[in-house]
Amino acid sequence: MSLSKSKLLQAYRKMREIRVFEERLHQENTTGDIPGFIHLYSGEEAIAVGVCENLTDADYIGSTHRGHGHCIAKGCDLHGMMAEIFGKESGLCRGKGGSMHIADLSKGMLGANAIVGGAPPLAIGAALTAKTLGTRNVAVSFTGDGGSNQGLVFEAMNMAVVLKLPTVFVFENNGFGEATGHNYAVGGRDIANRAASFGMPAVKVDGTDFFAVYEAVAVAVERARNGEGPSAIEAVAHRWHGHFEGDPMLYRADGEVERLRRDNDPLQIFSKQVEGQISAEELQAIDDEVQAQVDDAVAKARIADYPSVDNLLTDVYVSY
C-alpha cells in the first residue's frame, strides 16, 4: 500500500505531536501543577495514528485512560487538551473531565475513559447509529491488554458480530495492565485469537510499525463501511512510562525501558521506512514546529484561568 507524501508527513506529524506532548507532560507533572493523575502513551504512537489515519471526523473512536494519543490522532486540539489536563476553563471539557475524560464529539472522539474496557460497548453504540442512519461511518474502540479480560468487552464483541455492526476492536497490547503483565493476566495470551472466537476476522500486528497498523485497520474499516461487520486487531507495542506518572516501575527489568526506547521507537522505525521519500530535514522541520506548538500549549495552559466555581452546578443535565 503506497501512501502519498502528504499523508506520510501527516502521520509523522501526529506521532511526533503525541511523543512531544507526552514527554512534556512527563516533565510538567513533576512540578506538581497538574491535578490528579495522568497515563502516558509514549511508545504506542503508531497504533493511535495508524488507526485514525483511516478515519474521518465523522467516524467515532472510544478510548482508554491512556487516551492522549488517541485524542491527538483523532484531531483534538493540543491547546484544548493541555488546558484540560491542567484543569483550566479553556480545556476541551472546560476543566470538568481532565486527562481521563478528554472528549471532542465534533472530531468523533467519544472520550478517554477511566473505566477499563469502557470503550467497546459505547463504540458499538456509535456503530449502531451509523448502521441505523445509513451513514457508512465506522466506530473504533481502543482497549488495552488488561481491558481485553473484561466481561463487557466480550459482550460488546459478541453483540457487534450478532448485529453485524460497523466497528473495529483495537486491542493495544502494551505488555501491562497497570503493574500486572499480559503474560500473567491474559489467559491464553493471544488476544486476537480470543476476538476471532467471537466470529470475526482478527489479526495481530506490530504496534510499533505504523504501516502494519495502518494496513490492517484499512482492511477492517473497509469491511465495516461495506456493511460486512466487525473486525479486531491486536497491536503489540510497549509502554515506556509507568502505569501512571509517579509509578516507579518496580516490575520492569533494569535497562528495559532504555532498550525499548533505543530499539522499539515507532518514530525512528517510521523514519527509516520513509527514507528516500522524506528527507531528514523535512522531518526535522515538523519536529521543530511540533515542539513550538507544545511549548505554546503549555505556556497558555499555565496562564489560563481556572473554571469559575459557578460552573460546578452546570452541565449535569440538559434540563432538570
Added chain:
Amino acid sequence: MAIRTFREAVKEALAQEMELDPRVVLIGEDVCGGQAGTAEVGSKGEAFGGVLGVTKGLWTQFGSSRVIDTPITESAIVGMAAGAAVTGLRPVAELMFMDFFGVCHDMLYNQAAKFRYMFGGKAKAPLVIRGMIGAGFSAAAQHSQSPYNIFATTPGLKVVVPSSPYDVKGLLIQAIRDDDPVVFCEHKILYDIKGEVPEHAYTIPFGVANYTREGTDVTIIALAAMVHKANEVADKLAAEGISVEVVDPRTVSPLDEEGILESVASTGRVVIVDESAARIGFAHDIAALIVSQAFYHLKAPIIMVTPPHTPVPFSPVLEQAWIPSVQRIEAAVRKVMEG
C-alpha cells in the same frame, strides 16, 4: 379518551414516538423474540414481544432495524444504547427486570450519566432504560426489587416511577423526547390495571407530583403500586372522617419538593410508603426533606412504611408479609392521627 391497560399505554407511547421519530429504536433481549422473527422452526413472528408482552406488535410494525433483538448481555445493551444516544439516536433499551442493573450498571453509572458533565456540557445522551420493578409475582429475590432509590443517587440520571396508565404514557413520551438519560421503572403488578388514556401523544413534565387524593388531615407520599394502596386507605378512612391526601411524586429525580412540602404544610401529618428499601431508600430521602424543610409544620413524627431489611422472599406468604400492606398503611395513618 380510550380505556387502556398500563401495558397498552406503554406500548402506545413507544409506537407513537417510533412513528414520529426515526431515531427512536428499541434495544433488548426478546423485545421481539424468536431470533428477531427469523427462527427457522416454529417461528410465529414475535415469539415474546417483551417478556410480559409489552412490546408485542412493534417488530411487526417497525421491523428489525428499529426493534432490535439482542443477546442477553446487559452491559452491551446499555452500553450500546449509551453510545448510540451520544451519537444521534434516541434508544429505548429494555433491561427486562430492573434488578439486572447489577450486571451492567457501569454503562449508566459511570458512562451515560456522566457524559454531559465530564465533557463540559458538549454531549447529551438521550436514552431511556426501561425495566420492571416491584414485588408481588413470587418472582423472588432477583426479579422483584425496586432500586429506583439507587438510580436516583446518581447525578445525571432522571428516574421515573409511574403509577397509572395515563401517567405511564405521558411520562414515557416525555422520557423519549427528553435529552437526558432516563431510568423508567414499570411496576409489574400494574400492567393489567386500566384507566383513561388519551389516544394522541402527550407528555407529562418530570418533577411534577400528582395528588391522587386530596385531603386535610394526613399526607401519604407513595409511588407506583403503593399509590393504589394509599388510595385504598384514603377511601376507607374518608368514611370515618379522616381526610387523607395522597401525593404521587411520579418522578424520583427530579423530585417535586414543593409539591410534597405544600401538602405537608397543610396536613402536618406524614406517612411515606416505599417499596425500595428499609434503609437509605426513597422514604428516608423524603423524610429528610420534610424534617429539614417543614419541621415546624409537623404535628406528629413521620412514619415510614417500608419492607423489612431483607431480600424479597419467594413464598407468597412471606412475600405478602414483605410488601408494605394496606393494613400497615392504615395503621400508620391512625398512628400519626394520634400525634
